[in-house]
Amino acid sequence: MNQSALARSWVEHANSHGDFPLQNLPLGIFSRKDQAPRCGVAIGDAILDLEAVLAAGLFDGQARAAVEATRGGALNAFFALGRTARVALRERLLELLGEHSEHQAALKPLLYPASECQLHLPARIGDYTDFYVGIEHAKNVGKLFRPDNPLLPNYKYVPIGYHGRASTIRPSGTDVRRPKGQTLPAGQNEPSFGPCARLDYELELGIWIGQGNDMGDSIPVAEAAEHIAGFCLLNDWSARDIQAWEYQPLGPFLSKSFISTISPWVVTAEALEPFRCAQPARPEGDPQPLSYLLDKRDQANGAFDIELEVLLLTERMREQNLPAHRLTLSNTLSMYWTVAQMVAHHSVNGCQLQSGDLFGSGTLSGAQPGQFGSLLEITQGGKEPVELASGEVRKFLEDGDEIILRARCKRDGVASIGFGECRGKILPAR
Amino acid sequence: MNQSALARSWVEHANSHGDFPLQNLPLGIFSRKDQAPRCGVAIGDAILDLEAVLAAGLFDGQARAAVEATRGGALNAFFALGRTARVALRERLLELLGEHSEHQAALKPLLYPASECQLHLPARIGDYTDFYVGIEHAKNVGKLFRPDNPLLPNYKYVPIGYHGRASTIRPSGTDVRRPKGQTLPAGQNEPSFGPCARLDYELELGIWIGQGNDMGDSIPVAEAAEHIAGFCLLNDWSARDIQAWEYQPLGPFLSKSFISTISPWVVTAEALEPFRCAQPARPEGDPQPLSYLLDKRDQANGAFDIELEVLLLTERMREQNLPAHRLTLSNTLSMYWTVAQMVAHHSVNGCQLQSGDLFGSGTLSGAQPGQFGSLLEITQGGKEPVELASGEVRKFLEDGDEIILRARCKRDGVASIGFGECRGKILPAR
Known part of the structure; x- marks a missing residue:
């Protein structure tokens, strides 16, 4: 080249x-x-x-x-x-x-x-699928419910994903209206209706689909990378109290569909080429992926080393000219499945992917404090507030708060590249 | 008029x-x-x-x-x-x-x-949402897992729904390719990959969204009926074995996204006007809907009396010129929530609905044998096969089987109307 x-x-x-x-x-x-x-x-x-x-x-x-x-x-x-x-x-x-x-x-x-x-928005998004491939996030969230057995039995076999809402994906800078909905307050037997009280962010990598496939066909994992056009950042804003009450048995719905924010620049597969690396080795005892998810070249070169960052800026911090508070510093190396495996899995049943479809990786957290990609993990479900230089504390997001996602690729001897910002500010509920 | x-x-x-x-x-x-x-x-x-x-x-x-x-x-x-x-x-x-x-x-x-x-297809479908408002179906399926407590605690408060796949919705007559995927065979600890062995249909009412709403706005339940353009039949084909293994914790995904079939004619709200009726009374002890779901006119006139039917025609039955076997005879009166309540709920968090969005009602079963809207319910999860006049039995669908959905509205003194067919034939896995 x-x-x-x-x-x-x-x-x-x-x-x-x-x-x-x-x-x-x-x-x-x-x-x-x-x-x-x-x-x-x-x-x-x-x-x-x-x-x-x-x-x-x-x-x-x-x-x-x-x-x-x-x-x-x-x-x-x-x-x-x-x-x-x-x-x-x-x-x-x-x-x-x-x-x-x-x-x-x-x-x-x-x-x-x-x-x-x-x-x-860079494309008309036909369908949006959100995956769950950040294994440390899955463990961190699983621990809140099942301390001894945080991962469900299917996690290391299935690149778990679900359909998301395409109509409310917006570019960076779009304000985020606090959603209203049903929640079951702690200790109550009956739900209440009102503004979300546990509003959260989720740090994700977004993946743009390039060439699609016909319904009934599957994209082999060895060819899947060719079907990816580029990447962005994705904030999968989440209403944790609405989510907890609504999500059984069919998954998250209104807790996610009020808005999702993406960074508007499509960072191409070619620009990210120098930052590809081997898929991190599966820990001893983890199963081999099933054959339709297994490709040697993908294992050798299908992961990405991208540093991810989340910053919080409250209204008071803006008034006091304080710098944004870093909530998260993590990396795409926490993805248990590669993007090629996500594409191969999504289409293995014959599901038609189309150019301009968007995938989210799922929240990309690390295993250590400081690396958690959501407030749910950072505050342990609201139990351990974050302290800010402004003297404020945060369990979840408040009106006026702004969340900024950034990403950066670095390697010796290669120019460093970034993704631009994915930013959104919370407005009060209507 | x-x-x-x-x-x-x-x-x-x-x-x-x-x-x-x-x-x-x-x-x-x-x-x-x-x-x-x-x-x-x-x-x-x-x-x-x-x-x-x-x-x-x-x-x-x-x-x-x-x-x-x-x-x-x-x-x-x-x-x-x-x-x-x-x-x-x-x-x-x-x-x-x-x-x-x-x-x-x-x-x-x-x-x-x-x-x-x-x-x-009558419209470009932006987003497709599948609800779960058929309470008898929810009970029938719940009983398979929780005989004493089939309904989850949120069911009578939340019109449960989840995002579906829009790209694979097809009109009646489109063949259905048997999907492949991961399943966990009974008694095994590790999943296998192969063709779905428990392929099923789901009998649903489809709802076409007319005028939409801006992101951040909600559609009040009293105005919600004005946002509905019309209705169709929907077969939410389901791969039960894939579904059982993949659906925790984020809901059904590849078990549904290989194809969904709709009847191509949009039966308008006006044509269905004579077949509106009061929402069936909630059983003693059921909670009142929360206020954002409650409208007197909707309760008095927001339900529909539509007879629904599912027919099965196997390859051998076609060869022997046997008539199709009726698997299901049910009615939209089994909907626990009205379509207006579905619209109000979907938009209460500010989610943008757009004209041409499609809702599915969820499977519409009755409480009695003969009224079940899926083979999962009819055969009790594959335990009690259906016997056919051809001498065949069916636990789930086999290659060559054709499923035909029909709907009929009848009332004394009014011309009866129907929906046309929603039909699909199973092709072997590739």
């Missing part, structure tokens, strides 16, 4: 250790004032308007076809083109935005400060 | 006690050979091409706007127009298709034999 691991861009800000150096080139849908949403690529603190670059005649062949497929304000058709077109576009963008580009003068007017742009 | 309960149509077949008399007028998306899908209305054994009637200048005002909104081969925009436009179209169709119509000569060439048409 025509990409030096440390190559620089003529967009100066891209060379200064932000999320979006030349090596990242995430795609998204953005708009400026009174302009229709269109595809752009993030470079440093700017966004390059790809439709305008297309109009300027700077794309040819497959790269041109790739950008043409982004028209209409959604990346579904582009995702459906698959890897070859995506790589062709990336190669061309590396040339255009690299420090030796011949086209700087033509491109500069097509580059807008990101701060002046609005970011939208 | 300009509708006599026994008025007749000049389309003679419509007057002969089929599913589609003049009083029904269900809408759907159909195509003839090499023709783009378009909106039609079922009348007797024929389909009237509404786009062609529009082109002939026979619609005005709101009826015209209604038909214009059906263009593009999906009814979403029409559903979003709401009740007024739907009623205007119905009124005009009652004139055009009534026995005293002045337009018979103009309309006859725009009427096609249904047998020559293909029916499609």
